[in-house]
Amino acid sequence: xxxxxxxxxxxxxxxxxxxxxxxxxxxxxxxxxxxxxxxxxxxxxxxxxxxxxxxxxxxxxxxxxxxxxxxxxxxxxxxxxxxxxxxxxxxxxxxxxxxxxxxxxxxxxxxxxxxxxxxxxxxxxxxxxxxxxxxxxxxxxxxxxxxxxxxxxxxxxxxxxxxxxxxxxxxxxxxxxxxxxxxxxxxxxxxxxxxxxxxxxxxxxxxxxxxxxxxxxxxxxxxxxxxxxxxxxxxxxxxxxxxxxxxxxxxxxxxxxxxxxxxxxxxxxxxxxxxxxxxxxxxxxxxxxxxxxxxxxxxxxxxxxxxxxxxxxxxxxxxxxxxxxxxxxxxxxxxxxxxxxxxxxxxxxxxxxxxxxxxxxxxxx
Ligand SMILES: Cc1cc2nc3c(=O)[nH]c(=O)nc-3n(C[C@H](O)[C@H](O)[C@H](O)COP(=O)(O)OP(=O)(O)OC[C@H]3O[C@@H](n4cnc5c(N)ncnc54)[C@H](O)[C@@H]3O)c2cc1C
Ligand code: FES
Numbered sequence: 289x290x291x292x293x294x295x296x297x298x299x300x301x302x303x304x305x306x307x308x309x310x311x312x313x314x315x316x317x318x319x320x321x322x323x324x325x326x327x328x329x330x331x332x333x334x335x336x337x338x339x340x341x342x343x344x345x346x347x348x349x350x351x352x353x354x355x356x357x358x359x360x361x362x363x364x365x366x367x368x369x370x371x372x373x374x375x376x377x378x379x380x381x382x383x384x385x386x387x388x389x390x391x392x393x394x395x396x397x398x399x400x401x402x403x404x405x406x407x408x409x410x411x412x413x414x415x416x417x418x419x420x421x422x423x424x425x426x427x428x429x430x431x432x433x434x435x436x437x438x439x440x441x442x443x444x445x446x447x448x449x450x451x452x453x454x455x456x457x458x459x460x461x462x463x464x465x466x467x468x469x470x471x472x473x474x475x476x477x478x479x480x481x482x483x484x485x486x487x488x489x490x491x492x493x494x495x496x497x498x499x500x501x502x503x504x505x506x507x508x509x510x511x512x513x514x515x516x517x518x519x520x521x522x523x524x525x526x527x528x529x530x531x532x533x534x535x536x537x538x539x540x541x542x543x544x545x546x547x548x549x550x551x552x553x554x555x556x557x558x559x560x561x562x563x564x565x566x567x568x569x570x571x572x573x574x575x576x577x578x579x580x581x582x583x584x585x586x587x588x589x590x591x592x593x594x595x596x597x598x599x600x601x602x603x604x605x606x607x608x609x610x611x612x613x614x615x616x617x618x619x620x621x622x623x624x625x626x627x628x629x630x631x632x633x634x635x636x637x638x639x640x641x642x643x644x645x646x647x648x649x650x651x652x653x
Pocket of ligand 2: 336337338339340341342343344346347348363365378379380381
């Protein structure tokens with residue numbers, strides 16, 4: 289039977305045993321309630337994706353047989369045109385029913401994921417609990433999550449947190465994995481509370497022991513272990529978390545590797561993790577804090593010896609690298625609000641100043 293995403297069924301959601309999904313020429317077993325994306329990645333197949341959250345559309349697939357249930361039927365990753373076609377689905381939002389088949393547009397199917405040292409860890413789902421919530425600024429908290437089994441991840445990756453009410457959102461690990469003492473499997477996440485936001489408000493108000501589910505790790509914007517290339521990291525707001533982990537990891541792997549980190553915040557009062565930024569600087573990295581609002585004299589003293597300047601972080605990166613070849617040979621990591629990441633991609637990648645294959649980014653959609 290050929291069905292559509294719109295014809296999703298409750299049967300798909302209640303399946304208690306793994307169901308077989310055919311993706312191109314590949315058969316994948318999907319665990320109960322698991323998405324096609326998670327199941328394929330876990331089986332060692334590399335599907336195209338970016339946000340794993342329904343926002344970007346990069347995991348779009350064509351449903352050629354069977355039925356799926358969408359976790360987020362209105363996800364913006366599908367356009368109105370996609371919905372009119374009736375057979376377009378998002379692998380990251382699709383929980384399949386038995387006998388479902390998908391095609392990835394433009395490919396025969398998924399590719400085998402790389403294995404061996406530096407390969408992406410395989411994602412999974414685990415029960416977890418909140419360890420602690422630490423206030424970092426007026427609207428930003430450091431959330432510690434304790435999974436029931438360790439989550440191996442690479443600096444720069446993220447997890448999906450599933451709250452008790454079923455809300456699923458992406459949050460990036462802010463700790464460089466090697467910084468965790470042996471036996472300390474906690475995940476540290478920098479979370480900015482969005483006014484009225486379901487997940488960020490719940491996390492900001494959570495208390496130790498509150499249950500949740502961790503799914504992951506996900507993400508391609510992880511540290512690339514090529515120690516000879518200089519690195520530029522740019523994080524906006526809570527996007528500081530993953531790029532700080534990447535910068536720390538780069539210096540752990542190669543202490544003399546040139547690393548420069550830009551951190552965009554709205555005001556100096558919004559600057560978080562200053563102690564870690566200072567430590568990064570003392571390890572040889574260049575750290576630039578850029579605030580939308582000019583910093584106060586008191587803030588300059590409070591954050592010293594970090595360099596703080598006013599403006600847009602995008603303009604600061606441009607001003608510091610005015611020549612067309614100034615960033616040639618660099619690896620660039622970007623994380624934070626979509627407008628910031630898109631502005632940097634337009635200024636650096638579309639102009640050919642940095643190779644698209646050497647730019648790694650997460651838009652906090
Ligand atoms: C790869 C990635 C990494 C991220 N890392 C961080 C981080 O480290 N720190 C941080 O503070 N934020 C991060 N975010 C943003 C975070 O995932 C949330 O969007 C943010 O916290 C606001 O969520 P909220 O529930 O509080 O707000 P809400 O306003 O309730 O929801 C915000 C977003 O959730 C999405 N959404 C809405 N409905 C649904 C649904 N039914 N199912 C799934 N998604 C839905 C929409 O994209 C919406 O913009 C990241 C986002 C992505 C994609
Ligand atoms: S990866 Fe599925 S919509 Fe972004």
